[in-house]
Amino acid sequence: MTIKLGVPSKGRLMEKTFDWFGERGVTLSRTGSEREYSGAVDGVDGVELVLLSAGEIPRELAAGRIDLGVTGTDLVREKLVQWDQKVEPLAELGFGFADLIIAVPACWVDVDTLDDLDAAAAAFRAKHGFRMRIATKYHRLVRDYLRMGGVADYQLVDSQGATEGTIRNLTAEAVADITSTGETLRANHLKILDEPPVLKSQATLFRSRLSDKSDENREIMQTLCNTLGV
Ligand SMILES: Nc1ncnc2c1ncn2[C@@H]1O[C@H](COP(=O)(O)OP(=O)(O)OP(=O)(O)O)[C@@H](O)[C@H]1O
Numbered sequence: 001m002t003i004k005l006g007v008p009s010k011g012r013l014m015e016k017t018f019d020w021f022g023e024r025g026v027t028l029s030r031t032g033s034e035r036e037y038s039g040a041v042d043g044v045d046g047v048e049l050v051l052l053s054a055g056e057i058p059r060e061l062a063a064g065r066i067d068l069g070v071t072g073t074d075l076v077r078e079k080l081v082q083w084d085q086k087v088e089p090l091a092e093l094g095f096g097f098a099d100l101i102i103a104v105p106a107c108w109v110d111v112d113t114l115d116d117l118d119a120a121a122a123a124f125r126a127k128h129g130f131r132m133r134i135a136t137k138y139h140r141l142v143r144d145y146l147r148m149g150g151v152a153d154y155q156l157v158d159s160q161g162a163t164e165g166t167i168r169n170l171t172a173e174a175v176a177d178i179t180s181t182g183e184t185l186r187a188n189h190l191k192i193l194d195e196p197p198v199l200k201s202q203a204t205l206f207r208s209r210l211s212d213k214s215d216e217n218r219e220i221m222q223t224l225c226n227t228l229g230v
């Protein structure tokens with residue numbers, strides 16, 4: 001028997017995830033050619049490495065196809081309804097920090113709060129005959145946040161990347177996206193609303209609540225968690 005550990009296959013989270021495990025005596029490595037998505041785990045027996053897109057790890061955990069997985073809290077909360085019934089956070093890993101925020105053009109001098117955004121949205125609809133568009137890939141989190149914040153007259157438009165560019169491209173009036181250094185927002189002449197973020201995210205190790213609970217797998221899981229100190 002083995003347990004499956006899902007980690008991001010590329011990008012900013014992969015290298016830091018490998019480092020985090022390595023510092024705790026569990027060596028993760030990619031095997032095969034540079035482009036082959038196969039890997040190995042040394043330091044604990046019975047653990048199989050599965051390399052996946054960070055965005056797919058929440059679904060794989062929820063389905064129990066992987067037992068453990070590293071991804072951002074933002075992706076888990078966005079993609080899993082009642083996420084805490086499907087996965088259990090075991091450890092925050094201290095990297096991949098990003099805030100999910102709402103941003104508007106910097107030239108909207110009258111819009112700094114959610115109340116201002118609501119007023120601007122109502123005025124926009126009256127003037128243009130359609131609802132203000134907010135581009136995002138975080139539909140669930142943003143909808144909940146705006147409902148709580150009393151913003152009504154808007155529509156979400158889907159943007160799976162380069163979201164800050166949608167305003168210049170005239171496909172949205174505002175955006176809801178993650179930011180870490182703030183450089184992308186500044187470069188696109190956007191300002192963050194002066195409100196708490198929708199969500200503060202970081203890379204986190206999650207355990208699937210559907211994980212195989214056979215005695216042997218429990219033992220492997222326990223050994224791995226003890227080794228990692230989580
Ligand atoms: N600029 C950033 N700084 C820090 N963390 C970021 C930044 N952008 C994204 N992240 C975090 O990295 C994680 C993975 O995001 P990313 O967009 O790379 O994954 P993805 O959607 O699976 O992409 P892909 O399908 O291309 O692998 C998310 O949890 C996100 O919060």
Ligand SMILES: O=P(O)(O)OC[C@H]1O[C@H](OP(=O)(O)OP(=O)(O)O)[C@H](O)[C@@H]1O
Nearest residue numbers: 161162163177178179180181182183184
């Ligand atoms: O605050 P910053 O440090 O500038 O980072 C923020 C940017 O990083 C992410 O984009 P990513 O690089 O994942 O590309 P994407 O837009 O294609 O998703 C995010 O969507 C922002 O665009």
